[in-house]
Amino acid sequence: MLSPNLAMSTMAMCATLLLFLLCSPSVAILLTRLQLPSPVMGPESVAFDRNGGGPYVSVSDGRILKYVGPAEGFKEYAYTSPNRNKTICDGLTDFSELQATCGRPLGLRFNHQTGELYVADAYFGLIKIGPNGGAPTQYSQGIHPQEKENSTTFPFLDGLDIDVNTGIVYYTEASSNYRFKDIEALRGSRDMSGSLYSLDPSTNETRVLMRGLALASGVAVSRDGSFVLVSEYLANRIQRFWLKGPRANSSDLFLQLTGRPDNIWRNPRGEFLVAVNGLIGPSPPRRPAIIPGGVRVSENGLILRIMSLIQEFGSEAASEIHEHNGTIYSGSMQASYIPISTII
Template identity: 65%
Template sequence: MWKLNTIPIIAILGVFIFLLSSPSNARLINRLQLPSPLTGPESLAFDSNSGGPYTGASDGRIFKYAGPNEGFTEFAYTAPNRNKTICDGITDFSSLQATCGRPLGLGFNYQTGDLYVADAYQGLVKVPSKGGPATQLVTSAQGTPFRFLSALDVDPVTGMVYFTEASSTYQIRDLQTLITSRDSSGSLLRFDPSTNQTTVLLKSLSLASGVAVNRDGSFALVSEFLANRIQRFWLKGPRANTSELFLQLGGSPENIKRNSRGEFWIAVNNLLGPPPPPRAPVLPLGVRVSEAGIVIQIASLAEGFGTEAASEVQEINGTLYTGSLRTSYASIIRPFF
């Protein structure tokens, strides 16, 4: 089912949706402000008690939202031997992030309470349920050190951790160069906590920016920001270890999040017209799709971020929690379902 109540023109599976009107289809409820001057709540996670959201920030720390009175409070950090004097308060794309850490993708293992984090510089790390310093798990694959980890999801049944390396050539501080280069050195990987083994599932991805496993663990989705598409990698069944096109989009997809019904929300930054300069306006969207790749809803996120890019859309109890690499806050939005 298509909902034709959004603002842009977007192409999905080769079908163009022409909009008939321009009202916003979502209402901003609240903005969750990071401690100043921090930026970049790129990904969000909720614990087994629906506590949170938890999010990473530009200075290498992970914060937990503790309510409107306390706001975000420090929960963990990803870099070993992190120096608070040097690191606290740095903003995104600082050269200090290589030392202080830059947590991006987050996901809980609800069976153990551990929080897994894809850190752009520190690799795959694990934070215990009580918070504090992270344990570094994986920093390389097939003998090659990671350059830029990005997204992460945890299989709720098996505890397998799926994560992406956005690029094996560039780092996050080179993001604009990475985008203009049309790099295709990204990968989809899997970490098995029971054996501590890491497996490369897909290579040659064009900025692998998001990942989500479906509810029965039969496949994983991975987004390619530079190719405007989502690929499906089969984990089980007769097509296991093969991939196929799941969804072709008219904009650049970032994180993918599974909701309680087994559907997926994809953050898509639809370009207004031809490819723009680095800081030209974008129109952030949330695209909700079924396990079969059928588009159910397209929601404008402009109410939450204006013309800033959205990095994630996550549905909790009928409300959308959205993140962004560029802003100093996460937004809570109620869409029209």
């Protein structure tokens, strides 16, 4: 007879397998890989500008790179550290001590009305890049409860999205107890110090929308602006915070998952694409095996499609799934490339 702990572990493993392997997930046909300049890694988020240019990706040495074509590949578009030194920063890989100086951009989203790129940087907070790229503008973000008075930074920002109708930026603080360099410890913890915020650039007003989140990562605004979604990586769920209507300023459960949800991206049809990674095997400190994938979800929280990204990333976690002109561009913190695939 199985012990209670072993039985529970087996059930959890089976549930993950059922979601990713037995539910006839959509097959991704890998078309090509866009290679990052070595030794840069970690294209965590993907974005396209209002003219369809890109993809733009956030990478490990503090830069945002733009893909300009097969002949030239990725070129520097912008950076997040206000005093970035190219000599010490270019080519930096994740978890270097220098990342706190060079920056680590994570979430990317363009405001297609203004052409400005907003960036959630793990060390430098909420950043705005002008339509022509280059140097960053760092937003004041209010006083963090665990920081000194008049502080303008958060310990670990992660994801963001923009309501293009209002210009309001929604962004997540993964944790107020951990920094990006401690992300493996955070993933193995029971931390619930994450938060969801909004910033109105026209007034510079910051609002706290939700607290007590279990590693808040991805965020996406609904097509009509009535609600915003936030993923909780450690809780295997996505919560919905209502912005308008009779339930305004309240939250509810949008979707419970068996895998770990990361970034959320909304397509023009109002559907949400969520990177979701199944975990199989031992718990931390030993690293579990990962099944990278994702789901396409309706505005009402109905799963429309399950996607496997094993061909794209092997056993490395997917961080974002972005659809552009019918093609899928995927991000991963562990990859040195952006895979381009089509889902059938």
